[in-house]
Amino acid sequence: MDAITIKDIARALNLSTSTVSRALRDSYEINPETKRLVIEYAERLNYRPNPIALSLKENRSRVIGVVVPQIANNFFSQAINGIEAIAYNRGYHVIIFQSHESYEREVATVQQAVARKADGLLISLSSGTSDFSYLRQLQEKKLPIVLFDRVSKEIDSPCITADNFGGAFAATEHLIQSGRRRIAHLTIPPHISITQERLAGYRAALEQYDIPYDESLIRYAGFGHNEVEPIVDDLLTLSPDAFFAASDRLAIGCLSALKKRNISIPESVSLIGFTNISVADLLAPPMSTVEQPAQEIGQVAAGRLIDLIEGKQKIPQPGTIRIPTKLIVRASSQLESTLLT
Amino acid sequence: MDAITIKDIARALNLSTSTVSRALRDSYEINPETKRLVIEYAERLNYRPNPIALSLKENRSRVIGVVVPQIANNFFSQAINGIEAIAYNRGYHVIIFQSHESYEREVATVQQAVARKADGLLISLSSGTSDFSYLRQLQEKKLPIVLFDRVSKEIDSPCITADNFGGAFAATEHLIQSGRRRIAHLTIPPHISITQERLAGYRAALEQYDIPYDESLIRYAGFGHNEVEPIVDDLLTLSPDAFFAASDRLAIGCLSALKKRNISIPESVSLIGFTNISVADLLAPPMSTVEQPAQEIGQVAAGRLIDLIEGKQKIPQPGTIRIPTKLIVRASSQLESTLLT
DNA sequence: TTGTATGCGTTATCAA
DNA sequence: TTGATAACGCATACAA
Numbered sequence: 001m002d003a004i005t006i007k008d009i010a011r012a013l014n015l016s017t018s019t020v021s022r023a024l025r026d027s028y029e030i031n032p033e034t035k036r037l038v039i040e041y042a043e044r045l046n047y048r049p050n051p052i053a054l055s056l057k058e059n060r061s062r063v064i065g066v067v068v069p070q071i072a073n074n075f076f077s078q079a080i081n082g083i084e085a086i087a088y089n090r091g092y093h094v095i096i097f098q099s100h101e102s103y104e105r106e107v108a109t110v111q112q113a114v115a116r117k118a119d120g121l122l123i124s125l126s127s128g129t130s131d132f133s134y135l136r137q138l139q140e141k142k143l144p145i146v147l148f149d150r151v152s153k154e155i156d157s158p159c160i161t162a163d164n165f166g167g168a169f170a171a172t173e174h175l176i177q178s179g180r181r182r183i184a185h186l187t188i189p190p191h192i193s194i195t196q197e198r199l200a201g202y203r204a205a206l207e208q209y210d211i212p213y214d215e216s217l218i219r220y221a222g223f224g225h226n227e228v229e230p231i232v233d234d235l236l237t238l239s240p241d242a243f244f245a246a247s248d249r250l251a252i253g254c255l256s257a258l259k260k261r262n263i264s265i266p267e268s269v270s271l272i273g274f275t276n277i278s279v280a281d282l283l284a285p286p287m288s289t290v291e292q293p294a295q296e297i298g299q300v301a302a303g304r305l306i307d308l309i310e311g312k313q314k315i316p317q318p319g320t321i322r323i324p325t326k327l328i329v330r331a332s333s334q335l336e337s338t339l340l341t
Numbered sequence: 342m343d344a345i346t347i348k349d350i351a352r353a354l355n356l357s358t359s360t361v362s363r364a365l366r367d368s369y370e371i372n373p374e375t376k377r378l379v380i381e382y383a384e385r386l387n388y389r390p391n392p393i394a395l396s397l398k399e400n401r402s403r404v405i406g407v408v409v410p411q412i413a414n415n416f417f418s419q420a421i422n423g424i425e426a427i428a429y430n431r432g433y434h435v436i437i438f439q440s441h442e443s444y445e446r447e448v449a450t451v452q453q454a455v456a457r458k459a460d461g462l463l464i465s466l467s468s469g470t471s472d473f474s475y476l477r478q479l480q481e482k483k484l485p486i487v488l489f490d491r492v493s494k495e496i497d498s499p500c501i502t503a504d505n506f507g508g509a510f511a512a513t514e515h516l517i518q519s520g521r522r523r524i525a526h527l528t529i530p531p532h533i534s535i536t537q538e539r540l541a542g543y544r545a546a547l548e549q550y551d552i553p554y555d556e557s558l559i560r561y562a563g564f565g566h567n568e569v570e571p572i573v574d575d576l577l578t579l580s581p582d583a584f585f586a587a588s589d590r591l592a593i594g595c596l597s598a599l600k601k602r603n604i605s606i607p608e609s610v611s612l613i614g615f616t617n618i619s620v621a622d623l624l625a626p627p628m629s630t631v632e633q634p635a636q637e638i639g640q641v642a643a644g645r646l647i648d649l650i651e652g653k654q655k656i657p658q659p660g661t662i663r664i665p666t667k668l669i670v671r672a673s674s675q676l677e678s679t680l681l682t
Numbered sequence: 683t684t685g686t687a688t689g690c691g692t693t694a695t696c697a698a
Numbered sequence: 699t700t701g702a703t704a705a706c707g708c709a710t711a712c713a714a
Contacts, residue, residue: 005691016701021693031699048456052402053691055393056706071425072636077418084412084439093457095436098425115389116434255623279620282596295413346707357685362709372683394707397690686713691706698701 004045013041024049055117064305065113067097067106067123069150074248075294076124079148082298083122090306092119101223103128110134120144120309122301125152127189127223144308148301151193151320158308159320160301164194167290167325168201171244174288174329176209180242184235185218186228186254187246195220198246221250228253229260236261251287286330293323345386354382365390396458405646406454408438408447408464410491415589416635417465420490423639424463431647433460442564444469451475461485461650463642466493468530468564485649489642492534492661499649500661501642505535508631508666509542512585515629515670517550521583525576526559527569527595528587536561539587562591569594570601577602592628627671634664 006024010017015034022030023038024047055061064087068076080096087094097113099106106126113121121138123145132154139145139155151159175183185202187195199218206213216238221227232254235243243258245251280289300321347365351358356375363371364379365388382388396402405428409417421437428435438454440447447467454462462479464486473495480486480496492500516524526543528536540559547554557579562568573595576584584599586592621630641662 006693007691017691018693018702019700021691022700025693034699048452050397050458050691051456052393052396052458053706054693056391056397056690056708057692057694059706061393070422072415072418072422074413074415077413080437081411081413081439084437093436093453095434096421096425098422111389112434115392117391117393252620252623259623279593282593282600283620283623347709348707358708359686359710360684363684366709375683391707394690395709397692397706398708398710400690684714686711688709688711690708693705695704696702698699 003050004047005050006047009038009041009045009047013037059117060119061117062091063093063095063116063118064302064309065095065097065110065116065118065121067099067109067113067121069099069101069124069126071096071098075149075292078294079124079298079301082295083302084298085295086299086302086306092306099126099129101126101128103131107134110138114138114143120146120305122305123147125150125192127192130191144305146301146305146308148297149194153320158304160297160304161194161197161320161322162292162297162325163322164197164325165201165204166322167292167327168198168244168246169205170201170325170327171288171290172202172205173209174327175242175244176205176211181211182214182217182238182240183242183244184238184240185244185246186231186235186250187218187220188250189222190220195246202244221253223249229257232257233261236263251289255283255285255287280328281330288327288329291326291328293325296323344391345388346391347388350379350382350386350388354378400458401460402458403432404434404436404457404459405643405650406436406438406451406457406459406462408440408450408454408462410440410442410465410467412437412439416490416633419635420465420639420642423636424643425639426636427640427643427647433647440467440470442467442469444472448475451479455479455484459484461487461646463646464488466491466533468533471532485646487642487646487649489638490535494661499645501638501645502535502538502661502663503633503638503666504663505538505666506542506545507663508633508668509539509585509587510546511542511666511668512629512631513543513546514550515668516583516585517546517552522552523555523558523579523581524583524585525579525581526585526587527572527576527591528559528561529591530563531561536587543585562594564590570598573598574602577604592630596624596628621669622671629668629670632667632669634666637664 006017006020009015010020013020015038019030019034020038023035024042051062066080066083068080070076071080080094084094095113095116095118097109099109103126106129110121110123121143123135125147132152135145135155139157145155145157146160147155147157148160149162151161153159172183183202185199187198189195203213217235217240219231219235221231228250243254245254280287300323304321347358347361351361354361356379360371360375361379364376365383392403407421407424409421411417412421421435425435436454436457436459438450440450444467447470451462451464462484464476466488473493476486476496480498486496486498487501488496488498489501490503492502513524524543526540528539530536544554558576558581560572560576562572569591584595586595621628641664645662
């Protein structure tokens with residue numbers, strides 16, 4: 001209701017608003033005495049400049065919009081954590097938008113962010129997005145955009161992702177080296193960048209070890225509630241000797257399905273995208289994981305975006321930055337004692 | 342850079358800005374023909390009112406500030422999900438702030454939210470907070486505040502929490518009924534409301550079954566990285582026959598510690614606050630859980646706050662709303678049953 | 683029915 | 699060194 005303004009200070013001190021404004025901004029061309037007076041009074045009354053008025057004046061909001069498919073998701077909540085850390089350090093606030101894996105909602109939500117005068121956008125594309133014209137339009141309007149995690153080369157924005165290819169390659173190689181040859185690849189919808197990259201890493205590893213690529217072992221699951229189990233059932237008829245699950249959700253669904261069927265495949269289930277390592281440690285059968293550097297991805301993406309906003313990067317410098325992943329191998333030996341029958 | 346304004350429309354149509362403004366707001370006192378013209382033109386140019394200008398004018402932002410200890414946390418990210426769902430439906434945006442379990446950061450962050458002219462605040466208190474005067478000050482300034490999850494009766498705001506007492510009672514009763522008598526209670530710092538409530542539920546169950554309350558079985562862990570293991574070690578010297586872990590993080594730490602020591606206590610570990618049920622299903626030994634209605638808590642809290650903001654609740658109506666929890670019992674064989682508190 | 687003027691809080695330009 | 703004024707985009711009281 002109240003909130004002290006520059007006007008209040010001016011009136012109280014018998015000065016003009018412009019003098020007060022200058023004193024507070026520490027302008028050089030001002031009487032030191034007046035300056036002291038104003039600053040003291042402002043501090044005493046706990047004056048805070050109204051950021052909305054500033055936004056209107058400067059036509060910028062010091063807000064960056066973050067668009068993710070889902071907040072309630074380990075990867076994204078950690079990425080947002082990284083984004084916030086950087087943003088707040090550099091004086092920006094973060095407004096979060098969810099696209100709920102829908103193209104329409106993504107477009108609507110991005111429009112919202114633009115209407116709210118976000119100074120820049122950090123976007124992880126929804127699985128439903130294949131048309132990027134709405135983003136190109138924004139770029140033409142010089143709105144800084146950085147893509148992270150789920151990116152696209154179709155628009156020339158900087159992209160920050162995990163090293164999905166490398167992570168998938170390492171995971172697959174690990175399975176091969178431990179004797180597996182029929183590795184089921186359970187993944188998310190096909191046109192998402194991370195799907196492609198992980199699949200490519202998987203294929204490259206097979207190729208390197210002269211293992212034929214069997215398309216029937218590749219399955220794409222959506223984000224529905226009970227989509228995973230029937231897919232696993234179906235895969236089982238092909239007698240795979242390992243599963244590569246491309247996200248934590250899929251990995252859990254996969255393990256859950258195997259467990260229900262009383263199938264244990266020690267050391268055969270490798271997961272990429274599982275960030276909640278502390279839980280993976282507890283699971284039986286053991287599950288090796290590729291840890292995604294969610295927080296770091298967020299940090300790097302936020303840093304790049306703010307550089308763009310503040311014009312520290314003259315040229316938009318597209319291109320992809322890949323943050324390394326970590327392969328964490330868990331063996332069954334150390335866990336056998338706790339296995340239940 | 343561009344962003345079409347009312348002025349642009351007025352100029353293009355040879356009208357005054359006020360006429361355009363009125364036409365767009367569908368004022369009755371306006372020529373239908375002019376109105377049509379303006380609206381059509383505005384739609385064609387995809388006109389969006391500048392929310393910042395509106396905020397400045399109306400002294401409100403249609404933003405609600407959410408302050409949580411941590412975003413990257415299952416409970417809070419799900420709660421935020423619920424908050425967003427309601428907020429967006431009712432035309433509000435959500436800005437998220439993290440207090441990182443620190444009183445100082447909580448105060449600073451709330452000031453930020455106020456400076457940003459948030460129309461209301463949704464707060465889950467940090468573990469470091471025991472002085473609420475800064476919140477009372479805001480209430481005196483008529484800023485609507487609703488507390489959720491980690492609440493306090495020290496300020497008369499509406500509070501939305503899980504039924505922590507009931508959930509803890511049910512969990513403890515379940516352990517007792519399955520023959521346990523020395524139930525270790527591993528929980529978060531003592532002065533947080535949920536700690537108190539869960540502890541009270543635990544005590545009440547013990548009392549009802551005439552089991553003496555042994556203070557040495559109660560341990561408070563902070564939020565550091567490796568705090569849990571030594572505590573579990575220490576507890577083990579007291580030979581408990583069950584563990585009650587008051588959050589998912591503690592439950593995982595507890596299981597992890599037990600596992601490292603090759604201790605298996607089937608059906609003895611009951612957890613409250615574990616929302617990631619799909620993972621709990623996979624764990625061995627099985628772990629019963631009290632599921633927190635995170636999303637619903639967020640939804641109810643957001644609804645109440647917006648009612649307050651919009652004056653639908655004349656009287657602030659303090660008091661606590663408790664959302665029921667669900668006890669999910671998992672036996673070593675299979676998932677057994679689901680109970681509601 | 684439409685136009686003019688004012689104000690929301692701040693800063694920049696210009697004048698004193 | 700300080701003050702008056704305009705402007706950012708919008709809504710509204712008042713005038714026409």
